Amino acid sequence: MAIDVNLGDANGQVSSNIYGQFIEHALDCIEGGIYAPGSVYADDDGIRKDVVGLVQRFAPSVLRFPGGTIMCQYHWKDAVGAKENRVWRKNLIWGGELSPEFGTAEFIRLCRKIGAEPMLCINMASGTPEEAGDWVEYCNGTGNSYYARLRRSHGFEEPFHVKYWCIGNESYSEPDMGIHHNVDCYIRDAMEFIKRMKLTDGSIKTVVVGCGEKNWNNAVLRKLHAVTDYFSLHYYASTKQGRVYEPFEGERQFQEMIEEISGCINEYPDKVQDFNPWYRFAPRQDKIKIAVDEWNIWNYENNDTYGLKPVYCWRDALWSASMLNLFIRTPAIGMANMAQMVNVIAPVMADEKGAWLQTIAYPLIYYRRLMTGERVDVRFDSPVIEGTGQIEALSVAAVRNLGKLCVAVVNRDFGRNYTMRLSGYADGSGEGDVTVLTGDGWDAVCSRDKSCVKETNIRIADGEIEVPAGSICLAVMYEK
Ligand code: AHR
DSSP states (O other), rough: OEEEEEEEEEEOOOOOOGHHHHHHHSSTSBBBTBTTTSSSTTTSBBBHHHHHHHHHHHHOOOEEESSSSGGOOGGGGSSSOGGOOOOOOOOTSSSEESSSSOOOHHHHHHHHHHEEEEEEEEOOSOOOHHEEEEEEEHHHHOSSHHHHHHHHTTTTTSSSOOOOOOOOOTTOOTTTTSSTTHHHHHHHHHHHHHHHHHHHTTOOEEEEOSSSSSSHHHHHHHHHHGGGSEEEEEEEEOOOTTOOTTGGGGGHHHHHHHHHHHHHHHHEEEEOOOOOOEEEEEEOOOOEEEEEEEEEEEOTTOSSGGOOOOOOOOOHHHHHHHHHHHHHOOTEEEEEEEEEEEESSSSEEEEETTEEETHHHHHHHHHHHOSSSSEEEEEEOOOOOOSSSSSSSEEEEEEEETEEEEEEEOOTTTTOEEEEEOOOOTEEEEEEEEEEEEETTHHHHSSSOOOOOOEEEEEEEESSEEETTTTTEEEEEEEE
16 A cells, blocks of 8 residues: 655754663662673673663663652662762662662763763652752762762762753652652642752753643643753553554553643743742743653563563564654654663663663664654654554654655554655655564564564665565655
C-alpha cells in the first residue's frame, strides 16, 4: 500500500536533550552495572569500560541521577569525600543497601566519560531546602564558601557545572515517602527549595513535578511557573496482558496529555517580566518545556523484583522509536530520559560475564546519529493496524540537518509492508540512502551472544521508501 507523506518547512530546533538517560540506586543499575571497582571491566575510577563503550554508541545528552523514588531517602553528603567516611544506609525503596560509593563525584565522572550533561534530583521527602542549596554550592560554587572548598578538598578544583535540577520526583505518588502527594504541600515546599537553590546559583534550570492529572498540573504551573524551566512527566507503557500491540495502546492518551500540558504552559508568558525583585534571583527567561524525564516499557505490577528486569523484544524497539518520533515532532518537549540506562528496565545489560545491548538500544543508536537538527513538519494519514481498533500502523518524524533531510518511519504493523511517497520538501532531491532495521519477528530478543537486530541499506532515487512490516527505516536524502 502506498502512503503519501507531505513534508513541510523546518520549524525550530529539536532539543538534543530528548536523547537523555536515567540511572538510580536500584538493584544492579549502578552497583555492578556501572560501578564495579576491582572487576576486570573497571577503569581506574571503578567505572565499567565495557558499559561505557556500549553507552557511547547512543551517547546520552543528559544523565539523571540518583532517582527516581530513591531520592526520598537520598542525602548527598553521605556520598562525597573519602570512601571510608561515607555513610551506608538500608535501601528502603528497592531493597538491599544504598551504597554511597558511587556519589556525586563518581556520577560527574561518568557523565564526562559518556559526554552527558548531569541532571540531579533533590530529596524533598526527608531533605531540606538548606541541604539542596548546599548540594548546588558543592557542585557549582566557585568562591570561598564552605561547600565550594569542600569540593576542592575532595580533589575537584573546577566546579561540576550542574545545570539541571529536579525538584522532587513523582511527588504526587501517595505511597512514596514524604508529604508532597498533596499538591499544596508540594507547591509550598518546592518554592522554598527553589528559592534556596536559585539564590545559591541563579543559572540553574529547575524541573518541577507534573503528572497525568490536570488539577495537579494546573496548580503547579499557576504557582510555580515563574521559577520553573521544565515540567516533568513520566510515562511507562505496559505489556502486562501479552498482546502484541499493547504498548501502543496508550500512545494516543499520552499525546493528548502532552497537548493538554503544552496548552496549559501556553497560558504563561515565554519570559517572566513581572517578578518581585526581593526574591533576589532572576525569574524564568525562556518558555517552559516538558521533560519526559522517565519513559520506557515497564510492567511494575510484576512481583518479580517489581518487574525491573525485563527482556525487551523487537516490538519494544519499535515502540521506543515511535516515542523518539513523538519527542522529535513535539516542540513542547525539551527533554526526555529513558529509564533506566543499565540493567534495570534498560537498553544496556551488564553482569560478571560482560555487557550487551537489548533491542531498545538500537533506535537510540541510529536516531542519535541521524535524527538531530531542525524539526520538519510531517503530514500523512496512517492506516490503522487491523484488529486493533485505533492503533496507527505508521509513526513518522523528519529533521533537516546540514543539507540533509532525515526521515524516520516506524512500521509497527507486523502484517503489512508500506511504500512511503515523500513530497513537498522544496529542496529535496529524492535521492538518498535508507537504513532498514528489522528483528526476527515481533518477539525476537537480543542476548549476550547474539543480537536479533538486522541492518540492511538501500538506495532511493525517487523519494519512495519501501517500509517492511515491523521495521524502522531511516532515510537520509540530500538537497538538490
Ligand atoms: O524507574 C523506576 C521508578 O519509576 C523510579 O524510581 C520512579 O521515579 C518511577 O516510578
